[in-house]
Amino acid sequence: MTTLVLALVAGAIIGLALGGLGGGGSVLAVPALIYLLGFTPAEATTASLVIVTLTSVTALVGHARDGNLAWRTGLLFAAVGIVPAMVAGAVAGHLPQAALTVAFAALAALAALAALRMLRPAHVEMSGDVNPVKAGAAGAGLGAVTGFLGVGGGFLAVPALVGVLRLPMRRAVGTSLLVITINSLAALGARAGTGMQLDWAVVAPFTAAAILGAWDGKRLAKKIKGKTLQRLFAYVLLAVAAFMLADVIA
Structure with missing residues (x-):
């Protein structure tokens, strides 16, 4: 019963983050599965991809219906990340835990830098044309992160979409969910032949719970101004980065 309650609570929190902010929840899923629910790192990264994919699709539908989705940008961003996600997903299962720990530490540092960039008062939201080179580089890197560490990557996709590609925050949230869905599916495909058995009771x-939380998060985000939503995302991202660094140090 305790395991079920923990799974429901963790799922609801992660769903809220994904639905409302377009990221942040998925990177918490892996440590939640490991430290709260007793999954091995390999099981947790695969289970996280399943959870993130289904939850992101659910949230994506609502954001697309509201017009908060830059299809061209998102598809370009995600397309170049498919191959890196599949390659990294295949490689991840053969690496020692120490390598994954170092990778999480580097990821935490990137998350902190992205959050600080979004908090800069001089930042101005724009919805200009897509720069294919910038979108391609950012998308490829994000795909590799998704496949390697089993996280959807929205906590890095949103800052990239806002800071590099200049999307307004609300469109960045919806577009991030499209990118997360495609990258997570690619990473899952790479892991499909590993024969890993997941505890579906958890x-x-x-x-x-994550899917239900995503709908609530999406409704909540509609009531928040774009700038406030951006700052909220940045603070959540800083908290995630601190959590990840603390986990690596411990």
């Missing part, structure tokens, strides 16, 4: 309620 993964299923975790996912269900």
Whole structure:
């Protein structure tokens, strides 16, 4: 019963983050599965991809219906990340835990830098044309992160979409969900042949709670101004980075 409650609570929190902010929840799923629910790192990264994919699709539908989705940008961003996600997903299963720990530390540092960039008062939202080179480089890197560490990458995709590609925050949130969905599916495809068995008695309620949380997060985000939403995302991102660094140091 305790395991079920933990799965439901963790899933709801992660769903809220994904639905409302377009990221941040997925990177918390892996440590939640490991430290709260007893999954091994390999099981946690695979289960996280399942949870993130289904939850992101759910949230994506609502954001697309509201017009908060830059299809061209998102598809370009995600397309170049498919191959890196699949390659990294295949490689990740053969690496020692120490390598994954170092990778998480580097990821935490990137998350902190992205958050600080979004908090700069001089930042101005724009919805200009897509720069294919910038979109390609950012998308490829994000795909590799998704496949390697089993995170959806929205906590890095949103800052990239806002700071590099100059999307307004609301469109960045919806577009991030499209990128997360495609990258997560690619990474799952790379892991499909590993024969790993997941504990569906935990993964299923975790996912269900995340999906419900995503709808609530999306409704909540509609009530928040774009600039406030951006700052909220940045603070959540800083908290995630601190959590990841603390986990690596411990």
